[in-house]
Structure formats: structure tokens, C-alpha cells
Amino acid sequence: MTGIDSPRRSIAVAITGASGALYARPGRWALLERGCHLELVISDYGRRLLRDELGERAAVDKLQDYLVAAYGPGVQNGSYTLHSNKDLGAKIASGSQDCEGMVVVPCSMKTLAGIAHGLSRNLVERAADVMLKERHPLVIVPRETPMSLPQLRNMVLCAEAGAVVLPAMPAFYQMPKSLEDLADFIAGKILAALGFRHDLYPSWKG
């Protein structure tokens, strides 16, 4: 834990075009319920995968309603700003901002490559680059299988640069009963990596 559990934390959340849009859902809810402000960026393929995998009700323009319907009004404790992935002038493109951590969930292999090589071709990549250069927590949740050698090397580059590489690999020891339980496991890991306590899955008692 980093001890950064103070109110009104600002966290960047990026959703890119890898399968596993569901993995982004409980984490966004949990951060909003804790009163965080989310700086949200969704790539074009991220938008497509939200709709393809979660349905029309999860489309970007309905995100707040969708989360309230899924989890209840606690979502409204927090707030969010939705940025265009093309807007390299957005707040989170600069190091002089108060965003203290970022998660890319799910992270496509393309975006992983862009982050690994510091390309900053769009706002997701630039904001991730800012997190690395400012030494703020950056959590990358890749989803691909099997992986090529370039993809594996890109994960190593990100880890060497200081990112937490947290593959979308849910565990089964907590006896999941639903897809939501699997997504909660990954969301809990993300929250822990960002310095939040959570009860999204039962802690292992030994």
C-alpha cells in the first residue's frame, strides 16, 4: 500500500481494443464509489469492444447510467471526464497535473507496444508515458494468448520502465461463480496495485 487512500484521488483509466471489456467494469465502479475522479480515455477499438462484449447499454455515451444500473448509486460518489484519444492537449498529456496513477484495462498488444517504446501516438500512450516519466503507478492489463516474442519483450520493457504488468489472468482458488467474480478478481488486483484497499475477492487465509 502506498498510503494514498485520501479522498478525491484522480486516476486515469484507459480502455483499449483487447478482448475483456468486462475487466474494466468493476474497477471503474470501485474507484468511483471511493469518490475518485477518473480521467477516462477509450480508444476506437476499445469503444467497439465495449459494445461487442457488454452490449449497446455499455456504449461510451451511456457509461454512467450503465454503471449505476449494474452497481447502484454509489457510483455517483465519484466523477469522470471523458477525453478523446486524439486530444494530445488533454490534461493527462502533461506531467504538471494531479493524476496520481493510471490503469490500461484491457490493454491491446498495439497499445502495449506503443507504451513500451514511448511512442505517445495518442492520449492513452502519452498519458502512460507521463506516468512512467513522473514515476507514478502505471498498471497495464494485457489480454492476448498465445504471445509472440515481440509482445513478451514489450511487457518486459514496460516492467523495466516501472509499470506493473498485470495480465488478465483471473485465479480460481476463490471459487468464482460468475464472470463478474472473475472480473472482480482482476479489478481487485488493479486496485491493490494503485494503493487501494478492497474486498473484491476474499483474501487467502492459508
Ligand SMILES: Cc1cc2nc3c(=O)[nH]c(=O)nc-3n(C[C@H](O)[C@H](O)[C@H](O)COP(=O)(O)O)c2cc1C
Ligand atoms: C473483436 C476484436 C477482438 C480483439 N481482441 C484483441 C485482444 O484480445 N488483444 C489484442 O491485443 N488485440 C485485440 N484486437 C485487436 C486490436 O483491437 C487492434 O490491434 C487495435 O488496433 C488496437 O488498437 P487500440 O490499442 O488503439 O485500441 C481485437 C480486435 C477485435 C476487432
